[in-house]
Amino acid sequence: MKRRHFVKKGTLISLSALLGTDIVFGTTLPEGYELLGLQDPDPFKMFEKDREMEVLNDKPWNIESKAHLIDDAVTPNKYMFVRNNGIIPENIDEETWSVSFDGESVVNAKTYTLRELKSKFRHYTYQLVLECGGNGRNEFDPPAKGNQWKVGAVSCARWTGVRMKDILEDVGVKDNAVYIGYHSADTHLSGDPDKEPISRGMPIQKAYQEETLLAFKMNGEDIPLVHGFPLRLIAGGWPASVSGKWIRRISIRDKVHDGAKMTGDAYRVPCRPVEPGAKVREEDMCIIESMPVKSLITYPRSGAILEQGRPLQIRGHAWAGELEVVDMEYSIDFGATWKKAKLQKPVNRLAWQQFSASIDFPKTGYYEVWAKATDALGQSQPMVVPGWNPKGYLNNACHRIAVKIV
Template sequence: LIPEDIDVDTWTLTIDGESVKQEKTYTLSELKSKFKHHTYQLTLECGGNGRSEFDPPAKGNQWTVGAVYCASWTGVRLRDVLEDVGIKDDAVYFGYHSADTHLSRDPTKEPISRGAPMSKALQDETLLAFKMNGEEIPLVHGYPLRVIAGGWPASVSGKWLQRISIRNIVHDGTKMTGTAYRVPCKPVAPGEKVADEDMCIIESMPVKSLITYPKSGAVLSKNKKLSIRGHAWAGELEVAKMEYSIDFGATWHHCTIDKPANRLAWQHFSADISFPQEGYYEVWAKATDSNGVSQPMLLPGWNPKGYLNNACHRIAVKIA
């Protein structure tokens, strides 16, 4: 549940854990005044974006394609704060702790407490953010302070941040163990039971793209070109190539794709498409990352929680 009665004047962030040299607490004003501010556009995508396409169905929000956004975030680098605190050599993971309340309203239960390896914590773009798109972060998005770790499942970017623990083990907070935000370490058959110890934590999100214009179902007159546009992203990597197909993937044509505003930002693509004759078409979009890995045309492989569906997005078009 979203926290209520937030008082920014008394809000603090504590850095603790087995692998800090000394626990330290900062007020919001201290964080903002003591450390340099940085602004990045950072892509956050739910690990279960596209879950609705899995068969057998997976439990959870039945996302289609919309659980992704690339806002501009302003804050201080987590790395700078950790350097001020002092981190021991045995640090391997960070975990966040927030002010939201468990659905049961039991104060002893954390709704979610996830994190990432120290290598992610120490990246330039990993922020303790207090602004979103140049304004105070909206309450639903984590006001007044939030971790932002772009390119990884958005659940790593904890909202309503009050405490960060630096761990000498892989963080074992709520939604870090069992099947939460994990996929089978090896391919499994649809519907197969997978033991918890055979599930691996999701880190960098896979290459993916989304046609944002026009909406599916567009009707176009004959001999008129269709201008499409959209976004593409690739977790920790960059999108190197963007293509479209109007013949169900038999042939592919290049799109224009912009460079990202900064690392971990999504990229904009566009193309002008001509259709050979009247009739029904589907426009498919396919991104390829900087390692040469492309989106699959179909669901990439079943997993128990319905994560990481990066199949090609497609829209229907009728030429009248």
């Protein structure tokens, strides 16, 4: 080994430390070459995600899960989808973090440090479904613009925090309050410091629900940075964009919050059904609130081959926004007949529910197992893609897996 190799190896070690991995064949690197890994870090390592997850977008980071990965009743971080509108904040100091309450309808504008928030208010833990409003967008025809999510932009983690209603009672809310809007620490993709990437919110009634939290723990640990460390608003059952990350400020508004992605066609669907491809005027678009009834077969993974005579055990989750799922059915004949699956109660309101079934197949051949959930209002999942909307939200068409009996 020559001396310059030692020097090079030294540089490689520091580069390796930056990348969090070793640079194989690093010694053959031409001088001045910028490693791709440094230009574009490994998202799976950076966010501690499973390598089976799919990166839809790297600027901003958007990563989706797969049905068979989200099999756990409580979604672990490694299988939780990532949705970002802007650039993830850096160098967060938990010790100095604070959140302010202001707006037209606040009685006493106040700022709490994270520590005060944790010590002053009682802690609650709930399992809450967070689903991206655009989950399933890839099926719309004509196609809708945006990240082309398939089925994996949904999770149900265990969130711990303080109730929004307890804080609202502490700061005081005027009678004319309509909405709360959040402001976060992420930055706009264009680099413009005056622009917020996203600043959404919820009607005051949703903010007062017992399960609406300002959360500081996910699955019993600090919330991972990409999911909102150190403080995240959690509004289960509503489009996940309502559950703002990296919360710095909450505005109590006397009108519908008008922050970024609250207006225009963002997170809105036509108030009345429209034909596919229709142009919808802004005033005819309505904000999405509760997400629709939906379910996923999380076991087995699509493509299972099994021998005849052996029953197939399927399982999965069902959820219905603000509502409970009351009925779960499956079909192995393309929806001609339906059989009931066993359905569990949710562990708490707004958590997803587990279902299971044992299926016998009459003869060898190709099958599809279709799953259909029905909510407390009698609304079921459609077999085809539901009503078209310009931004491709709310696709709750039944989930299907392919099975071969041999």
